[in-house]
Structures are given as C-alpha cells and as structure tokens.
Amino acid sequence: MALIVQKYGGTSMGSTERIKNVAKRVAKWHDAGYQIVVVPSAMSGETNRILGLAKEICEHPDPRELDVIASTGEQVSVGLLAIALQAIGKQAVSYAGWQVAIKTDASHAKARIASIDDAKVQRDLDAGKIVIITGFQGVNEQGDITTLGRGGSDTSAVAVAAALKAQECMIFTDVDGVYTTDPRVVTEARRLRTVTFEEMLEMASLGSKVLQIRSVEFAGNYKMPTRVLSSLTDPLIPLEIEAKSGTLISFEEDTHMEQATITGIAFNRDEAKITVFGVPDRPGIAYQILGPVADANIEVDMIIQNQSVEGKTDFTFTVPRNEYTNAMEVLVKTGVQNHISATGIIGDAKVSKVSVVGVGMRSHVGIASQMFRTLSEEGINIQMISTSEIKISVLIDEKYMELAVRALHKTFGLENS
C-alpha cells in the first residue's frame, strides 16, 4: 500500500475547527487506501507564547531548557489531531519525537536529524492506524529533547518520509505552491507545477519562504518527491485533483530540461552592502575582514572582490538589513581598516537582490546578457553580480526592485510558459 507523509503548518493547525478540517483531509486520503503519517506543527502563536515566558525570566535562557519548553507546542498538536481523527472514526496514534526515536545531534535549537526508528511506525501503519508524529523535535544521544529550529517541522516531515520510503511528502501550507515570482509584485506570476530540487534550493534560499531550506536539502539527499500545496481548500476537494495540485519538487531533471529555460525570479528586499575599499591585494585579507563578522554570528550572503589595480582592490559583501548596524559596528570596533591598511569603509542599507533561477540555464547561453540588457533598458544600475550554475543574482537600489522583477518576469516569458 502506498505511503504518504503529510505536514500541516501552524496556521492549518491554528484552532480546533481547523484541526477538524485537517482530520477530514487526512481521513479522505486514508479512505482512498493510502497509509498516512501526519507531521503537524504547533498551533500558530503557541511556541512564541511559551518562549515569551522564558524570556520574561531570563534574557538569554539555556538552549537545552528552551527546547524542553518549545517542544511542547507540537506535543499538544499531535494529541489534538489524534483525537480529531478518532472523533470521525479513524484509528490514530500520536508520538513525540523521542517515542519514535528521532535521533538528532546535540546542538539545541538547531539540531540535525541523524536517524529515525521506523519499525514502530510501520507496525501501526500495517495495523491500519494513522500515525501522527511531532514535527520540529527529536532527542539527542544524552536523551535530551532537541528542536530543529524554526520551520523544522518541514524537515521532520521530509526526514520521516525518507525513513519510511514514502511515495510522496506533501507539505500543506497557506500558499498553493511555488510561483515564478511573488504574485504580490507581479500579478501575472504563475504557479509552477514542478521545480527541480536545485531550483527549489535557490528559490528557498533567495527569499521564497515557502519551505525551510534544510527540508529541501533533505528532500534532495533522499530524492524524496515533495509537494507544496494549500491547506486552505475545502478538505473534501476530490483526491485526484488535490494529488496534482501545488508544486512538486522533482528529481527527474531530464523531463524538466525540455521546458522553460528560466523557472522563476526570486528576490530579497532587505539587503545591505558594505564595502572596504583600498584594500591591499595580499593573502588573508578576506578572512581578516569577514572573520570578526562571522564571530558576531552575522550571516554574510554575496561576497565580491574584483581584480586589483596597482596592488589595491575593493572588497564588498552583503548582510541582512537588520544586521547592517551591527556589522558596521563590528568592523569599527575590531579596527579592521587599520589592521589591513584599507582606505575606508562605506555601506548602503537600501539595496535589494534580484535573481533569475533555472536549471535550463546550464545549457543555454545568453541568459545573463538578456538579464543585464533588460535591466539596462529600464535604467536600473547593477551594483553587484554573483552567479551559480543555475542562478544569476544582482544587487540593485531597493527602489527599483519591483520594476526589475516585473521586467525580468516578462522578458523570460514566465507568465505563459
């Protein structure tokens, strides 16, 4: 019998009425003959509420104890969903992470899943039960409760699906799939029926916050077909329709290659850039600049260093905008400029990143020039460029971001491809 893992987010689990709807949807799939494992998130707002209590007591609470507290939201969810399924005549049983041995490494608040004991779950499934497993949490080698970080339930669902060799992992959320770009910026944005794993990785890391990026990595490692689809439809929508809805992250690149060259336009509005200029071109400079920034736990995204002229070059990198002031302070405090005898440091907190993503890009030349020409025709200056095999990102003045996204969406024919 085919096995499906379904994950439901906090909004879908947000009230007892919504939990009853989740139960109806799950029961529909079970009625159709599928074995079903469900991984629900905590009711929306719940985890924040209890973590808020911890912060009332102490500004920097012990991560181990925070995980003890934070993991309770999902435990309430699994129990409530089991009860909702039983209320409509289904056999259902819930498990916390430690009960099905979702083993993780030791790092609290951002643990990584190492293994899952699937025998217990398989036994229940074979007995006709629907199995409900807490997302977001596991247990480490010391027997301590760990959590996987925000959005970790996506990762749990994909990991469980991989361990149980599920046919598909369905991530039910409040959007109905992955789009060519954000429909709030480009009204013609179109839902993608499929994306490749690598494209999804780029889209997820570039600001399409549909799926947690680690869940995409997991899906990729285990080649687990993963579908993002809406939990806001009528729960009794015909199964044949629902099974093909949303966006499927696929691992059959060949079929996809025949399709459009460009899959979508991703963007991130809230970037900031920092340039250290007049930097002597010698080994160790990059580390001397970025070391203190990394030590302060600030995430660095794009990094550019150009060819030097007369032994001097400029070194530029971007950080999330809310870390901009922090990053500048770190550079000033640690005296980087003097250390490396740079001429100066300047920054700009009003920049945005726009990226063109597509697996097809690999075999098609001219994507970059088409992108740059489009931006140039719109009078948009490109401040930085960075590329990977399947994406090209540019940094531009934030005030042109929407214009750039719309123009690129049109240029690459995404509205009707």
Place this chain on the structure above:
Amino acid sequence: MALIVQKYGGTSMGSTERIKNVAKRVAKWHDAGYQIVVVPSAMSGETNRILGLAKEICEHPDPRELDVIASTGEQVSVGLLAIALQAIGKQAVSYAGWQVAIKTDASHAKARIASIDDAKVQRDLDAGKIVIITGFQGVNEQGDITTLGRGGSDTSAVAVAAALKAQECMIFTDVDGVYTTDPRVVTEARRLRTVTFEEMLEMASLGSKVLQIRSVEFAGNYKMPTRVLSSLTDPLIPLEIEAKSGTLISFEEDTHMEQATITGIAFNRDEAKITVFGVPDRPGIAYQILGPVADANIEVDMIIQNQSVEGKTDFTFTVPRNEYTNAMEVLVKTGVQNHISATGIIGDAKVSKVSVVGVGMRSHVGIASQMFRTLSEEGINIQMISTSEIKISVLIDEKYMELAVRALHKTFGLENS
C-alpha cells in the same frame, strides 16, 4: 549531603514572577548545603486550558491522547524553573517523566508509579546540580506517556523522594499546613505541627484537600517524612524557621500517642444519601444494588445495612452530591428495585458528613459517646454512623454542619491542645 525533595503547586508556579520566587526559595536551600530535587506542577489554569481544546474537538477523547496533551503543562514548568534557577547563578537541569524513567502501569489519566530510575538524578545531584522533574506524569511499558490524575504531582514528589531516599519531602502549597478543622468554619482551628500517616489519610479522604490521598499512601508505604507548608511566605524566610513550619506527616507514632486523643474534625459538605428500603435479607443484595452504580463510575462512600427485621432490611449508601441524580437514574434504569423485590428507593441530596479523627482514639474509650452527646445537646439528629479504628463519621442534615464542627472542635479541646 542531605537530600530534600520540594514540590510546588500550580498556584506557586502561576506566573513568571512566582516562578522566580520559587527559584529563590530553592536556591536558599541549596546554598545551605542541601541537595535539592524540585517537582513543580503546571502553571495554574494551563492544564485545564489545553484539555479544554481537546473537549472542543470530542466530548470523550481517547485517554492515551489526553495524556499526551495534559503532560505538556508540567514540561513547560520544569523548563521555566530551570531557566529561573540558572538566571540566579545555579546549575539546574530539567527532566520529563520519561527521561528519568518514571515507570507507571498502563492506565491513562490515573496511572500508578511502579519505579523510578534514580541513577541519572543522583549523578546530577552529586555534580552540584539542582534537578527538576515533571510531576503528574510517567511512561508505561509500551513507552506511552501516562498521567497520574489530578493532584498527581504530590504523588510524583513523594515517589521521587522515596526512590532517592530523601531526608524529607516538602509539599509547598497555598495553605500553611493541616488544621484541626477548616479555619473558615472554626476560627479557633489550630495548625497541627505533626499528624500521623494514618490520621492524614483519614483527613485527606474526608475532605481536607491539602494533599492528594495517593501521595499520603505513598508516603506511608515508604515511611517518607512529608511536610505540608506554605509557598506564600517571603521566599527568603530564614531556613531554620521554614524547616519547622507547616505540618509534618510523621511515622513515629509512639511520641504522638502521648498527645491529644483527637487530632481534628474533618467534614464533607457535598454528600447525598440513597436508601433502598424493604430489601429482602439474602446474599448478593449489596452487589446487586451497588454493581450498577460502580459500573457507572460513581464513587460510593459510606455504606450501611442494618440488622434485618422479619427478613427485610434497609440498605443506605452515600455518593458525592454531584453524582446524586446520575446514581438515582442508574438505579431506576437498571430496575434494581424490581430485581431484588425492594419496597422503594428514596434519596436526600442535602446531607453532610462530619468526622472525628485521631490515632489516640484507639486507646481511649468514650470518644464516640462524647461525640454523640455533643451533637444531641445541639439538637442535631444523626442519620448514619460509620467508624474505623481512628475515626468516627456521622451523616447529618447539611444545615447543621458548621454547628456540629464547631461544637465538636470545642468538646475535644482542639483550640488549645
């Protein structure tokens, strides 16, 4: 080093401010050189809130899943208390029931503790840590979460104290000890410095809701000295004073025997009595009447059947008042009256029980007659009498209850003994 187990109730844990106060009190004991294990309840109202969600979904939810949900309140509490202790410089670590292997039987919502693995806890204590363990919950042989029923945290605390061979189990609550009777009824009521285990058992089962009765049984089985004391005092009250405050449940009966004959007057206002009259006096009658009542999960307290006259007798029993209508319906529906050819069934839902309790009663005659004379002098009719080795209970019209309690409290000199 002497080990103390401290239990804090839901009111004491009711807000982050109160949790900080609990931490201060615990730290005071730790500073004085004691090893400390803390067993906190869920924040007051929290367990009711989440169980309310379950009832929104289904009127009679699966007990296994209810336990999954209900056990989360204590998990939040232990994490928050650990953080509060760390915030004032103490090493503290929290455990859920399953992590220190609080093994119970399989019955959900009213599980009984079978064993505790004390090695892990002892290791932490020896390392100078304060250990915090969830009350109210355990794990059964199947690895499912169980809960011990309302008030179960008292039982957890005593069980943990017994397993770790603690010097004393301190139950911090919102009253400052066990009184000769309810001070709201008799203003002269006096706090008892000590009660024997057996007296406490009678007081607890007779409506002095200071301690859960199973925790008293546990204390008795393991001869664990258990002290009931107030959590509402200043947390920094000198330790020498706090150590002698409240009421100690003791197991040294000899010293106590020299003291007063009567320890206290217990009462239960909310009783109801049911009489089946004209019952033929033959074997099996009691079972035929009470069987259906027990099957409906209605607790029966006093049971009286008098000597028969001409082959007929009357059979009377009491139930909690809120079960009265239910019990009468059960008797009518199951046609008990016809089955056993009784003459009729009558009930009275306005009766109360008053009990005189004291270990000293064993060796003193005349307690009963003194009790009955006092009630008679006050013009109070006795409807039923039942006795045990250390208590005499009478059922009376509820309107005389306060009068009876005050008169008995005076007769036995409890205000100044």
